[in-house]
Amino acid sequence: MKKLVLIDGNSIAYRAFFALPLLNNDKGVYTNAVYGFTTMLLKIIEEEKPTHMLVAFDAGKTTFRHKTYDSYKGGRQKTPPELSEQFPLLRELLDAFNIKRFELNNYEADDIIGTLAKQAEKEKWEVKVVSGDKDLLQLVSDQVTVALTKKGITNVEAYDEALIDEKYGIKPIQIIDMKGLMGDSSDNIPGVPGVGEKTALKLLKQFGTIEKVLDSIDEISGKKLKEKLADNKEQALMSKELATIYTEVPYEGTLEELAFGDYNEEKVVSLFKDLEFKSLVNQFDSGELVDDTPLEEVTYEVLEEIKAEHLVSPAAMIIEVLEENYHQADILGFGLVHKEGRYFIPTEVALKSDLFVEWAKDETKKKWLLDAKRGVVVLGWKDVLLDGVDFDLLMASYLLDPSHSSHDLEDIASRKGASRIQQDEAVYGKGAKRKVPDQDVLAEHLVRKAEVIHQLKEKMEEELNKNEQLELFKELEMPLSVVLGRMETEGIRVDVDQLKDIGADLEERLAKLEKDIHDLAGESFNINSPKQLGEVLFEKLELPPIKKTKTGYSTSADVLDKLAGEHEIIQHILHYRQLGKLNSTYIEGLLKVTHEDTRKIHTRFNQALTQTGRLSSTDPNLQNIPIRLEEGRKIRKAFIPSKVGWKILAADYSQIELRVLAHIANDEKLISAFKEDLDIHTKTAMDVFHVEEEDVTSNMRRSAKAVNFGIVYGISDYGLSQNLGITRKEAAQFIERYFKSYPSVKDYMENIVEEAREKGYVSTLLHRRRYLPELTSRNFNQRSFAERTAMNTPIQGTAADIIKKAMVEMADQLDSLGLESKLLLQVHDELIFEVPPSEYDQMMKLVPKVMEEALELAVPLKVDVSAGDSWYDAK
Template identity: 40%
Template sequence: MSQKRLFLLDAYALIFRGYYALIKNPRINSKGQDTSAILGFVNSLFDVIKREKPDHLAVAFDKEGSKDRLEIFPEYKANRNETPEAIKIAIPIIQEILKAMHIPIIELAGVEADDLIGTIAKQAEKENYKIYMVTPDKDYAQLVSENIFMYRPARMGNGIEILGIPEVQKKFEVARPEQVIDYLGMMGDAVDNIPGLPGVGDKTAKKFIAAYGSMEGLLDNIDKLKGKMKEKVEANAALGLLSKKLATIITDCDVTFNAKDYEISEPNSKEVYKIFQELEFRRLTDQFNKIFIPSHSNDSKSSTSSSSSKKQENAAGAGQFSLFGSNEKTATTDATDFSGRNTIENTEHFYQSIAPGMAMNLFFQNLMKQEHVCFDTETTGLDALTAELVGIAFSWEKGKGFYVPFPEDRQEAQKLIEQLRAFFESESNTKIGQNLKYDIKVLAKYDIEVKGTLFDTMLAHYLINPDMRHNMDVLSETYLNYTPVSITELIGKKGKNQLSFRQVRAEKQTEYAVEDADITYQLKEHFAPELKEAKTLSLFEDIEVPLLRVLADMEIEGINLDEEFLQSLSSNLENDIKTLEEKIYTKAGEEFNIASPKQLGIILFEKMKLVDKPKKTKTGQYSTAEDVLSYLAKDHEIIQDILDFRGLSKLKSTYVDALPMQVNPATGRVHTDYMQTVAATGRLSSNNPNLQNIPIRTERGRQVRKAFIPRNEEYTLLAADYSQIELRIIAALSEEDTMISAFKNGEDIHASTAAKVFDVPLEEVTREQRSNAKTVNFGIIYGVSAFGLSNQTDLSRSEAKELIDTYYKTYPKLRNYMSELVDFARDHGYVQTVLGRRRYLKDINSANAVVRGAAERNAVNAPIQGSAADIIKIAMINIHKKLKEGNYKTKMLLQVHDELVFDVFKPELDEIKILIKSAMENAYQLAVPLDVDMGIGNNWLEAH
């Protein structure tokens, strides 16, 4: 009879490991719940069960720390950071899952999991069990014996590591596993705050064990040590013995191994499904079925067999294809790792390259019959406006796709794309893609317009889960449990040795490109119903997808740049920066590197002693961060000079000197990229170059806008800006009568607010009172505090608090509305804009006041800022449509926050002004009117 096996899982070690493995890409579900810790642990659990098929299994949890260790050393584990909120929330849910699966939980107040596992392991060993301790924690090595093993999950799909006696001997350089206790005691452990022997690290501890066998052996031979080490060991002997005791896993806890209790038994599938559905663990549900439900396993096998047959049928039915450049890829994999990344089980692919001629004709006939097709362009670079087509992949069925390679010769490539024109310009099919804006821009270079319905998986996921990353690899791993081939595997990492995609072997091109199209097609199938569930389908279809086309046209158009002006401005800035440098050196009494935080900190806080207790960074350096210096600038002229120096230096390097380098040589214009999926609020962001962050509060910053000019003398720039749109939105949504009335009467809202909060007639409001009211008006949306308001104004902390209190008394409905938003977020886990755009707030019920406070501020800000974003997007879509329908020469060029910039053909100016104003002011109906300010000029600054 074979020896029975018992698997004991260290819950917290696996939970923390799973959570931090996904820290850069947390798994957030549609409710805004961070499920990374749960997902990571359950993946580990399922992997053990699937891989090992154990007879007996249990999971051990810590509960209230180690009473025994804290009694002898109160500082035990005192250095540990607070457990992340997501893990605290995860623990009871994980225990619910285990209970539903009928997996025993071992837990005892005041006892740690390693002690529970140590005790059970030793008891089970006496009953002739083979025990596997499932944990990444090295401390368990001390328990290893003939029948007790460490079962260490490895990262990133590298399998598992099982440590028996030989492996422990080799890893820790000990004769016996129990000597690991001495090793740990000598070294100490910063994580658990076990002090160890001062000055003893890994190598020294191993050397001492080799020479003296144990901690006690070392202490009996102190006289054989030399110099400082002898002094340290002698002075800390008691600390060494204490550390060894703290590192020793207890094996006589008040728990008993009962084999029957730990037997793997049939789970309560209905309860597991219910929990997984709540967590939105669709793929884990599939995994659960395959592992625990025999009928599902059989279905899976039969579907695999059927898929294989279908593949053969496809090859035969379209047998002609195999004669023309076929590159068929069939792969079957079955792997799961402990970082939460999985690969698809039994995935079978039919990926084929299409050669010119008959194969292309047959492929095109088949393509035109499809209602939903995913396509993906492969190019020579990331810049859509300069890149050339290398190939296009197509997929309209899971696991199947085709690749059309393009010749390098531009004329030949144009001939080939002409064969596909009818597909791309058909209105009757749906084109699916990931970041379709890029593909649309690439094809526009070949005079191809992509028509018909679009489904962009990146945009879909952005609406489903805005706080997560949206690139295809992440989405594939998260929703399909599949890790695609990385582009760097084909072309190498960035640098001079990186290949162009055109240099990649043809069969590799096919595999990579069609895999992308196949995955994207599958993601569409996954996201389409989720958009409906999240009630964001109309937002997707009516706003984000139409906007995608608008942005593509704007990016293709670009904007003209006055490079000579920028050269002149750069020279002026250089002089200003040098003047500031001299002023700073004079005040400091010496020259130093102003751009060096370390040198600057020493000058300001050691030499000049500007502050009694200067703030320091985690590394021990003086903090010279912007907020720290801004706080001190009022009292110290040198600090204001330093801030000015930083501002001008950044302006020069980031914009004035950088912008001319970003002019497209083919068009002579600057083409920014607008990102729809970056800001969780729904706002657009601008990149390469970022035109939304050009500073406009300083004179020099505003000068940069002068460099943006019309295309020629027949055109002028027009800037149209929503006036105080966020205040209008919050007034309307809160139904604050006094504010609504002020906006309807066309009053200056800041003066009106000042008159009310300072209790003075409107005509007697001072400039300072209006300025303070303006700061509060806008600050309220961002949850400004008395401290924050006092920093932004000349008010004291108490005056700022009084002003905020008076403000809320003046506008009581506003305060109530903000409270209602927070309450809604607490109940639902999200807030939403006027168009239903959701912002999920996973920390809204956090026990940590600082974390919760940030979520509460977002609960107020997101619906306001997001609604403003939604409204300007509607305006952009409507204006773009009218410009196209009217066949106007005028083009929309830029969107910067609440402003739109146009290149207006002068003969169209009067008509265009009416068109733009009407479209913007009527984009969305609120209880207050939307007001648009417009200006024209020979450059952006003049127009603004």
Template identity: 45%
Template sequence: KEKPTHIAVCFDRKKPTFRHEQYKEYKANREATPEGIIVAKPYIDRLLDSLNIQKLYMDGYEADDVIGTLAKKAEQEDFQVYMMTSDKDFAQLVSENIFMYRPGNKWSPTEVWGIKEVLEKFQIQKVPQVIDFLGMMGDSVDNIPGLPGVGKKTAQKFIAQYGSMEALLANTHEIKGKLREKVEGAKELGVLSKQLATIETHVPIAFEEDKLKIKKFNIDEVKELFDELEFKTILQRVLSVSGVEKTPTINEETTTIEADEELSSGQLDMFSVNSSEEKEKEVISKDYSTGSETEMIYSEIEKRGVCSFQLLCNNLSDFNQKIIGVSFSCEKNEAVYFPLSEKTIDLTRKILLNKNIKKIGFDIKSQIKILKKYNITEIENFFDISIAHYLLQPDMRHDIDLLAENYLGQRSMDINSVLGKGKTKRSMSELSKEKQLLFCSELTDIQLQLYSVFTAELKKLKLYDLFQSIEMPLLKVLSDMELEGISLDTEMLSDFSAELSKEIVNLERNIYEISGEEFNLSSPKQMGEILFEKMKIIEKVKKTKTGQYSTSEETLSKLKGKHPIIDHILEYRGLQKLLSTYVKALPLLIDKNTGKIHTTFNQSVAATGRLSSVTPNLQNIPIRTKKGRKMRKAFIPKNSDFEILAADYSQIELRIMASLSSDTSMLSAFNNGIDIHSATAAKVYKVEEKDVTREMRSHAKMVNFGIIYGISAFGLSQRLGIKRKEAAEIIENYFIEFPKVKEYMDLSINKARDNEFVETILGRRRYLKDINSRNGMIRAFAERNAINAPIQGSAADIIKKAMIDVQQEMKRLKLESRMLLQVHDELVFDMKKSEKEILMKIVKEKMEQTITLDVPLVVDIGFGKNWLEAH
């Protein structure tokens, strides 16, 4: 938008700055750098290098100081300067030629702050008073103390009255009440705070105009990096600006715009999008609108023994959708398309039900559900492209257009360019027949080509058996579960809604009484001011990047017990979330045709191999609180002839750890039916098992599960509320008593270093490309995954195999009972009462015998008139 001619990106250095010399506690309460930023930093460096953008920094100074110095020096050379940042501290640098460029997001637009905006935002008379404002308020993020008892409004009042920090401190005798005493006792802190808040504009760094000029990109490096990060849209924008042709795509409007390295003004516009001339990828496709030649096509597909297929619908994720057309392909760059007709359905049925034909598709589960209402069921011998790629690259996205570009070097038709967006968006049925044919045929062609690539890769990496024996059979199980759905007790939910609403009102009243005033409980800003300015629950308060007090659940949870209002607020939020996310929302998801809710299970999302679910997300139904557990009472059988049965693996991840590590103590505990947490507590605390207290067992339980996730002494101390030294001793004792566990962890990490991946018991891979990173924090994150991924992934494989085994036996016996849900390590069934004995036997046997470990798998089973009773 602003068309810059020069650009630089400034960074902090790890070394202390002059501010640390002034005040040793400066930024002392900063939390560790978020893992995401640590992981992203090497990519940011590569990006800037490939774009030929200068990176600037200076030991002893912060990035703020380098920016401030460059901004002032550039202004002196008659440049107009934009500081791209949302940090309010930079407002002190704004002048007639220096502006703050605050990037927007989906909630707020981009803002440019000049002198007028700064004065309005801070309610001050001149820009330099920003420093006085910041000094008076202090900053919990940077641990700048400020003046005690002075918040935003008080700081604005003081500046309006006195004009500066110095003038205020010279006239403290005019301040009334206890605030006078506080400010007078902190005069030195006030002066120091202003110094700490001042951005240094005399850093010994040169303004080298030529080096900061926008230069030609290194296109190959940019493309390599963006391909790696899957930044498709941004890549096309950058390529169009640089003059490089975009990858051709089908059915886009052909436009030619010259994209020179430098625009007419000598500026490179990174933020515009130019359309290069594009060519259509040829897919020879025939439209058999009359349904003729279906026998000839079926014979050809049957002879080849393999074909890809694609249903065309308005919304594949809705199993009530009607089919618009179907496309098939059994030869590269060739496809046939049939609009919906009786002959189309007959051909589709013949192809898909032929067990000797390998059927290739993308998101086959959704298509199976739609096909069922056309009496096309029991499809076998299929190959799902998205799930194949999920096994090959579990951390990557699996979109068909991305796969086509990455593996075939071609871009598929952009669905948004075909259908449009927003109010102008059309449905598939509104497209011309020609566009329907092109779109559907192109997908089948891409899928057919990817099939060859992915089959070879799966076999090469020894993942083909896992794909065929677990993931493909599971796909059918999940489609059956999704179609079956689960019934809801709407009357119970209505009563529960009223009950929760009443409790929420009472909590609101209690919170207002304690705080002394009413305020918007949904406003983090108002809540922060009440808790930390008015009530002053704690002295050192964490703030967000926008300068507001942090009132997140994480922050407030750490304050539990400090004041009654905190417990009330946390309970209020918990009940509000339960009410809005589940109690009120679930009835709205009831399908009008079936009277049930139908969740969708994601088979290719969680990199660990676990399933997840959406619409609704049943994995996240709260179970740790009494009210949360009550939510399960709403899930009921289909009618009075049925009950809900729930079967849950007991401590499956710990059993897998015992088996993988071969630790004698763990194996002994599980093989002899001893409570593992009590056994662990006895060993760690060096007491007899009969002397283990509830607190000891609770601590041991946290250690047992924490070890699997690579918990640190600091993390354990936070969770248990104990000193870090005590937590470290517990972990040390644990590894002394369970030495093979430590050996397993070290071995897993070492193998991961050699291979850059780890495997589950059944061979599922999790790639850990950062395991050999020079960055300690990035490497530590990968090391934790090296320990956990084989355990969590093996648990996922076990329950997946169990689901297949149970479902096959239920179908073999033609039971009327149905599998409904899979939530973590639990399976939920709609059990016909007359089948109770046989179903419980099948479920327990198949789940416990699905795989052989060195310790027994144990399944707890319950049943009742709702999920809560059964669990």
């Protein structure tokens, strides 16, 4: 049987664009929509195995429907230029696959799809329509299935007649009647004001069509509903007409011309390479199409016994684990490459060898690794100390190419011209098929990986030296990776009972809030269901709907914030959501990741993720515990020292980014304020409002604080107006007065953007770079973002470098002084330690001293230090 797949090109491209982060290749061409579209296309080809295909596009903004209703699709935001630029690439992609595409002036993609679906239906073909638009459900029949995208792009839900009946209780053709009654905000189809999906379906189940509903108004219960229907008859019928797909588009081709079969694989791979879709180049369709550059021959020895001559220094080493969360992961084996030879060492052989264990911890024996932090943790869980790390390929790649989203070894090898290696997925498989291969396959793969590190070490250090980044690499990032590895292995103790008590208290408060919300609503309903909540708020309580989505009323946080004064229920719902998230994410979430044996949480620190150099943490993210809410702060009570009688010590940099700004901008007033240890926000209020200290009001200080921190992030008058609840004009005047008070700050902001435009990047004081190709973008929003980033990165990045330097120096001090105290966490500008009673006084002096002396600036660095029985008590 012939099978025709019809794809709604615009819909899928939009979905892909907004589902994926903004990506671009090294030529600055945006590619995220094309990438998402491609992954969907490959999945369709693999799963549907179509005999015929066509992708339909909208030809322009105006269609025949605009004659009926000139506001049709009005209010839609203009297509972002970053997406518009990708449509030619999408067409090129389809041509490479030999997939037919079609667009026609005056018609929409839906109409083209509807026309071809009906033609194929007459020929008894099987038809699959792929879109994100529910309007196409009206085409569903015995032979036509409509697959609607759900989350992301590749996750779809296939609708046949049975599923439409199950979800809506109507026939596919009645979709147009439903749209006529309820309207569609995405297409600006008005429908009947105040009629939602629930009411529309109820009416259609009773009367069948919109015409019969309008003819039977007297039989409908509810005075308000009757009035709405009676007052909007013509609008309802017009809305149905607008929602109806036209199935007689003048398409001159034949169905047979849509045949899909062979395509030029070379052309497809060439396009993928151009777009830098490396994962698709290496694993395409069923995985058969890969880069056909032959792998270089490699000879190696499998060691069943380790001898001294095998452990030459320096040596490149791969410590292979499969799990993304590598704590306590099984080591698959070791690849070892140096000038004397290439070896694969089975795990048992390595860990049982005293020679290997001694070599691993010997700091004079230099090791070159892919990821030193991971190596420290993986071996640490096996009670093997790793020291002497002399090169970390991951960190070198991160410093040289901070904008790249992937620092996998295969990608680094490809970018830097090393020997080609297979992707891990090609060796281990993926998903349910993931497994460890035979030893000979594994051994060769690990030796090849170690060989890449061996090849690239010298080359990448030369690049770092050329960028003036070798010191940053050698003295900061590499030693920090070892420090972080030891912090991960150490973990932080959790009082599980305390956490459960906090959770029980939250549950109690959630139950009370739920009852209050139900009482205010006058009925019980699922508060976590946007659909049910929307019906209660906008139909039953008749609050003004702020925003509608394709699935109904929006009940997002920004919508509820705007409704805050309309009804008492809103604040209760917002509070309910806050406490619910605390309970599910931070109570239940933390309990799940508390280690069974150690009773600790072993978070993973991401050192090569952010472009500013900031650290982040995952599994769990301990930097995101919401401490503005007292209920959130209390979660920190559960974080305690690992030994009885010890204390948690917290040391926090005070206003570090403003101090860095004062130094970088060399602003005399700011420098003077920090040197005199004045309250910087009060001082700013005095300067901007021209008042004496005693005349500074709390509102003045609040405004000064907002602009102080906002300036660091290149805040606009709009951003400041939103923060302070003032007009844009007032915000603009405030910013202007700020710059008059601190002219050197204004000069810095202007000069750094010009410097970045000339160089293509900005740097921190320690020479960390962030490349900003968007500074030359034709798109205003993209260019503005890059300008704000140019202003902010040297400040935020230097602050990140300072705390990293403090961490490395604190670790050195703890080691050299032989102290038992341990560095446990880094959270934003704060370091968390656990301290025994005998070292308490010493640490209360040592920690702030080391942190304040981490980097010499024109202003003093200031650290607030405190201690307590828990992380909460330490603040």
